[in-house]
Amino acid sequence: MAAGTALDPASAAPVRSDRIERFVGQALALLVSLGIAVALGSILIVGYGENPLNVYAEIFRGSLGSVNGIGYVLSIATPLIFSALAVAVCFKGGMFNIGVEGQYLVGMVTAAWAALSLDFLPAPLLVPAVLIAGMLGGMVWAAIPGVLKVKTGAHEVVTTIMLNGIAISLLAWAINFPLKFKNAPPGQNVDLRTDLFSDQARVGDIGQYFDITPGAHLSWLLFVAIAAAILVWFLLRRTRLGYEARAVGSAPGSARAGGVSIGATQIRLFLISGALAGMVGMPQILADKGYLGAAYITQLGFTGIAVAFLGQNNPIGIIFAAILWGILSRGEVALQIGTDVPREFIIILQGILILSVVITYQIAKRRLAARQLQRAGAAGALEDSAALDESAGPRGPEDKGLEAFRASDAGGSG
Amino acid sequence: MTLTDFAVAIQISLTYFTIIYLTGLGGLFSERSGIVNIGLEGLMIIGTVTGAFGARYFTDTLALGQPWGPILGLLFGAFCGMLFASIHAIATISFRVDHIVSGVVINLVAVGLARFLSQAFFGQATQSDPGGPHLPVLNIPLLSSLPRGLDRAFEDLSPFVIIAALMVIPVWYSLNRLRWGLRLRSCGENPEAARSLGIRVSVYRYQGVLLSGAFAGASGAFLASDVIGNWREGQTLGLGFISLAALILSNWNPIRLMFFAWLFGFAVAIPLRLDDAPVINLLPPQFIRMIPYVVTIVAIAGFVGKVRPPAAAGRAYEGGGSL
Numbered sequence: 001m002a003a004g005t006a007l008d009p010a011s012a013a014p015v016r017s018d019r020i021e022r023f024v025g026q027a028l029a030l031l032v033s034l035g036i037a038v039a040l041g042s043i044l045i046v047g048y049g050e051n052p053l054n055v056y057a058e059i060f061r062g063s064l065g066s067v068n069g070i071g072y073v074l075s076i077a078t079p080l081i082f083s084a085l086a087v088a089v090c091f092k093g094g095m096f097n098i099g100v101e102g103q104y105l106v107g108m109v110t111a112a113w114a115a116l117s118l119d120f121l122p123a124p125l126l127v128p129a130v131l132i133a134g135m136l137g138g139m140v141w142a143a144i145p146g147v148l149k150v151k152t153g154a155h156e157v158v159t160t161i162m163l164n165g166i167a168i169s170l171l172a173w174a175i176n177f178p179l180k181f182k183n184a185p186p187g188q189n190v191d192l193r194t195d196l197f198s199d200q201a202r203v204g205d206i207g208q209y210f211d212i213t214p215g216a217h218l219s220w221l222l223f224v225a226i227a228a229a230i231l232v233w234f235l236l237r238r239t240r241l242g243y244e245a246r247a248v249g250s251a252p253g254s255a256r257a258g259g260v261s262i263g264a265t266q267i268r269l270f271l272i273s274g275a276l277a278g279m280v281g282m283p284q285i286l287a288d289k290g291y292l293g294a295a296y297i298t299q300l301g302f303t304g305i306a307v308a309f310l311g312q313n314n315p316i317g318i319i320f321a322a323i324l325w326g327i328l329s330r331g332e333v334a335l336q337i338g339t340d341v342p343r344e345f346i347i348i349l350q351g352i353l354i355l356s357v358v359i360t361y362q363i364a365k366r367r368l369a370a371r372q373l374q375r376a377g378a379a380g381a382l383e384d385s386a387a388l389d390e391s392a393g394p395r396g397p398e399d400k401g402l403e404a405f406r407a408s409d410a411g412g413s414g
Numbered sequence: 415m416t417l418t419d420f421a422v423a424i425q426i427s428l429t430y431f432t433i434i435y436l437t438g439l440g441g442l443f444s445e446r447s448g449i450v451n452i453g454l455e456g457l458m459i460i461g462t463v464t465g466a467f468g469a470r471y472f473t474d475t476l477a478l479g480q481p482w483g484p485i486l487g488l489l490f491g492a493f494c495g496m497l498f499a500s501i502h503a504i505a506t507i508s509f510r511v512d513h514i515v516s517g518v519v520i521n522l523v524a525v526g527l528a529r530f531l532s533q534a535f536f537g538q539a540t541q542s543d544p545g546g547p548h549l550p551v552l553n554i555p556l557l558s559s560l561p562r563g564l565d566r567a568f569e570d571l572s573p574f575v576i577i578a579a580l581m582v583i584p585v586w587y588s589l590n591r592l593r594w595g596l597r598l599r600s601c602g603e604n605p606e607a608a609r610s611l612g613i614r615v616s617v618y619r620y621q622g623v624l625l626s627g628a629f630a631g632a633s634g635a636f637l638a639s640d641v642i643g644n645w646r647e648g649q650t651l652g653l654g655f656i657s658l659a660a661l662i663l664s665n666w667n668p669i670r671l672m673f674f675a676w677l678f679g680f681a682v683a684i685p686l687r688l689d690d691a692p693v694i695n696l697l698p699p700q701f702i703r704m705i706p707y708v709v710t711i712v713a714i715a716g717f718v719g720k721v722r723p724p725a726a727a728g729r730a731y732e733g734g735g736s737l
Contacts, residue, residue, distance in 0.1 A: 096514050098452075144711075152715040157514050159714060161452065162659060162707035165652050173700035302522050309515070342533050347526025354519055355501065362511045 018372055026312055029364035030357070037353035044348065048341045055339050059346075062334020063327040071212030074222055075287075076326035079104075079280045079297075081225035081319055083304025085232050086138075086276035088313040090156075092236055093269040094249035099145060099160025100277040101301030102167030103138040107278030108285055109174045110137030112194050112292035115201040115285075116179065123200035130201055131224075131282060138278025139271050141167065146270030150263035156270075164301075175294060193293030203286045219287035221279075226319060228276060233315040235272070245269055277301065306354045309361070325350065418563035423680070423687040425567045429641055430653075430679030431672075432578040433458075433633050437657035438664070438671045439585055440495075440629030445666055446589065447622025448602035448615075449506050450513040450728040453499075453520030455654025457630035458637070460498045463528045465491025465635020466542050466645035467535040473547035484549045488574070488635045495631015496624050498524065503623035507616050510730040521654075525647075532645060540647040548640040549573050572640045585668045598622055602724035605731040615731050630654065656682075659710035662721055678706040 042052035063069045083100050090097035097103075114133030118126060145159040179194045207218040236242035244265045247255035256262055280300050285292050303325070311321035328350055332343040437454050444451040451457075468490030473483025498520070505516040529539045536542040549572055557568035589595035600608040601618045609615055637653070638645045656678050664670035684691075685699035694702065714721050 098514070098518060148711070148715050154711070154715040157452065158658075158662060159711050161655050162711045162714075165655055165707040166704045168652065169700040169703045173698050176700065177698060299522070299525065302518060305518050306522055342530070344526065344530040344533050344539060348530050351519075351523035351526050355505070355523065358511050358515055358519055359505060359509045362509050366510070 021371075022368060025364045025368045026361070029360045030310075030312070033353065033356040033360040036356040036360070037349060040352050040356075041345075041349045044345065045341055048339075048345075050339050050341055055335065055341055055345075058334045058338040059328065059331030062338070063330035067211050068213050068216060069330060071207050071210070071216035071218045072330045073323060073326035075216045075218045075283070076329050077319075077322035078219070078222045078225050078283050079300050080304055080307045080322040080325055081229060082276050082279040083300050084307035084311060084318040084322060085225075085228055085315060086273045086280070086301075087305050087308040088311070088315065088318060089232060089236075089245075089269055089273045089276065091308065091313045092242075092249050093245040093266055094252065095149070095266060095269065096157050097142065097145075097160060097270065097273050097277075098157060098305065099142065099163050099301070100273070100280065100304050101299070102160065102164035103141040103274050103277035104280035104301055105167040105171045105296075106141040107134040107138040108281035108292055108296065109171055109179070110134055110140075111278075111282060112174070112179055112197075112285060115197040116195060119198040119201060121200070126198075126200045127203055127286075130286065131279065134282055135275040135278035138276070138280075139274035142270045142274025142277060143267070146267040149270075150266055171292075171296075172294070175292060179292065181291075191293055191295060193291045196291050197286070201286065202290055203282070205287065217283065217288040219283060221283050221287060224279070228279070229315040229319050232272075232276070236315070241265070241268060280304070306350070309354060309357055312361070328353075416563065418566055419687055419691075421564045421566035423683045425569070425571065426683035426686055427676060427680035428567070428571060428575050430682045431676040432572070432575045432679075433637050433641070433653055434657045434660055434678055435578050435672060435675035436581070436633035436636065437630045437654055438661045438675055439581060439668060440626035440633070441658055441661045442585070442626075442666055442668060442671065443598070443622045443629070444499075444626035445622075445661070445727045446602045446724055447598045447619045448605060448724060448726045448729070448731065449503070449619050449623050450517065451499075451502065451623065451626050452514060452517035452655075452658060453502050453524075454626070454630050454657055455650055455652065456517075456521035456524030457495045457499055457627050458634035458650045458654045459524040459528050460531075461491040461495045461631035461634020462638035462649060463531050463535070463634075463645050464494035464631070466546055466638040467531070468494075468635065469547050469639040470542070480547075481549055484547055484639060487547070487639055488632055491635025491638075492628040492632035495629075495634065496627040498527070498631070499623050499627025502627075503620050506730070507619050507623070512730075513728050529647065532647075536645070542645040544644040546639055546644050548643070572636070574636050574640060578636075579672070582668050582672055589668065599724070601731075602726055605726050605729075609731075619731070630657075633657075653682075656706045659706050662710055662723075663713050665722060666724060681705045 038052075038056070041056075045052045045055045063073050083104070086100045086103070087097055111130050111134030115126070115130045118129050121129060141163060144163060145154070145156040148154040148159050149156045175192055175194060181190065181193055181195045183195050184190045203219045203221055205214055205218065206220050206222070207214060207216050212218055234242075236245060244255065244260045247258065247260055248262050248265050252262055255265075281296070284297050307318060307321045307325055310324065311317035311319070328346050332346045335341050335345060336343045437458055440457065441451050441454050465487055467487075469484050469487025472478050472486040472490070473480070476483070478486065501523075502516050502520050505511040505519075506513050532542065533539045551570040551572055553565075554568040554571060554576070558565050560568070587595075589599060597608065597613050598618045598621065600611075600613060601615045601622075605615045608618075634650065637649065642649055657675070660671060660674035660678050663674045681702060684694060684702050688694055689699055
């Protein structure tokens with residue numbers, strides 16, 4: 001976040017207070033938006049003739065009130081952590097990867113292919129090979145918008161939307177033709193899918209060690225996701241690439257002047273993002289189903305964007321945001337059983353939450369930027385030029401998801 | 415493949431043209447006013463569920479019958495699409511949230527909201543009962559008397575197909591000849607200049623986004639009521655994104671948009687009806703479904719032609735808090 005200021009070591013003293021202020025601002029914005037969501041949700045609940053306190057308590061009881069519930073919550077959170085990290089990595093570089101959706105579908109195809117064709121490998125080798133295949137699939141699919149952006153200036157939002165559409169057809173083709181099952185159980189009507197993966201290809205269930213039902217499909221991929229979050233945090237905060245990413249994201253002009261290759265940084269970020277996106281589909285095919293079928297879970301890529309906002313694009317924040325999302329999603333079941341509120345209420349609550357998060361963060365960011373500008377002694381004139389690359393220091397890279405279609409691309413080809 | 419198959423493929427393509435063109439026109443108004451709208455898919459989804467409900471409600475419950483029931487149903491879908499688009503408008507114009515961020519949220523929320531509404535409307539979350547009311551189909555005069563089976567292309571079409579095709583006239587006229595349209599476009603090209611001429615940029619942008627909701631909502635309602643016959647979760651099948659692709663390729667021009675909307679409509683129709691035609695039978699149907707997306711990537715990357723979006727589309731307009 002502090003890329004703009006980090007470029008200027010002379011202003012070290014105000015940096016600290018800026019950072020604290022920003023942290024407090026973000027925390028406040030999060031609390032306010034949670035408050036708005038809970039309040040609006042309560043109005044809806046009252047409309048259904050229920051007591052809001054009861055309903056919210058029921059959601060938490062259903063999700064965190066038992067070890068099984070916790071298992072389900074963590075299992076829901078696992079792919080969302082990967083997905084949100086993939087979004088956040090690109091965001092830090094000022095790019096918007098809304099192609100995680102397509103990247104994880106391609107990752108599932110390549111992983112399924114690896115699981116079926118490398119099944120001669122022993123388990124300790126096969127599982128890593130399958131995971132790497134999934135990540136490679138995601139990377140290839142993410143490399144396309146990255147390279148196109150850098151080489152031709154094609155905006156990544158448009159190309160990733162289109163690649164999402166292609167990925168859906170690609171997956172459908174894969175399970176219709178090359179990967180279609182050959183050994184269907186005789187006499188049964190089987191939905192379109194691949195053959196079952198061998199047992200060595202499946203990731204181990206960890207729920208059994210905590211008395212969590214196998215139905216939760218909680219696997220050690222959860223730990224991989226947490227490790228990935230820590231790795232991404234380290235990458236963005238403590239490595240050269242991370243520094244360059246934040247520089248490119250917040251002030252491409254200064255970054256270029258400072259000798260950062262913007263194009264190379266953007267492509268690297270897309271590759272990392274794609275690798276993370278490739279992991280999103282692994283829990284459902286390796287821990288849950290054990291095959292890739294037509295009825296796969298969709299929308300994980302888009303939900304990841306919501307989780308990334310909720311976690312403020314902070315890798316550690318994302319872990320908690322994904323768990324919160326999991327709590328709400330799991331709470332659905334409890335609502336169904338314990339109250340008169342329909343389970344779809346949860347989706348509305350999640351929608352309200354994400355809308356209010358997006359809007360309050362935006363307001364908070366503007367307030368903060370205005371105050372910091374004021375303190376820096378800059379008058380209103382700077383307000384306008386803050387939109388330019390060079391002086392975008394106090395604003396986060398989030399502002400730059402889409403300047404004009406070309407504004408950010410001019411930097412890309414440099 | 416026979417000539418009749420080809421004619422039927424054309425007929426299907428005209429139906430899908432209607433969906434893609436209406437949604438594309440929605441995107442056109444929004445982006446010409448300066449607000450990027452990747453939430454078209456979400457707006458369509460709201461149109462499908464509310465349109466299917468509206469058609470049934472006005473036709474059966476209020477016993478308005480034909481043709482007012484289905485017409486009001488479509489308008490209800492358009493109205494609800496507009497209401498839903500107002501979220502995008504408030505977020506991007508009043509709160510200056512990034513347009514892409516808001517569009518993604520619109521798409522995400524629409525899926526959940528559609529279920530919620532479906533539960534309230536139909537008592538089930540993922541579909542309504544099949545066989546909902548729709549306008550009677552008609553044959554296009556003259557064209558439907560073509561010989562050799564070609565007449566099939568212009569038979570049994572919904573009147574909305576013709577209305578959608580005719581929409582090009584008012585849309586083109588309003589954007590190119592009316593003061594309102596020229597002002598709307600100036601907000602998308604250069605809001606600062608527009609403001610200096612006393613144009614209320616935010617007002618025009620609100621109108622652009624609300625119109626996009628109305629068009630996309632009507633398109634969704636048409637899809638649910640007239641094409642499929644009931645609401646089903648996921649029935650938009652990415653047509654909102656295909657509309658966006660057609661819009662980009664058309665260079666944000668309503669006349670060219672007609673061509674690309676029809677072309678992509680035809681791409682949808684090929685796997686349904688022409689799967690045994692020469693060349694096509696060599697390709698798996700899934701590859702044909704990729705065509706609109708591939709063409710768009712090729713075009714946006716500048717390999718063919720030049721894509722030029724409205725200059726200020728996607729940029730928050732900073733000036734004039736009072737406007």
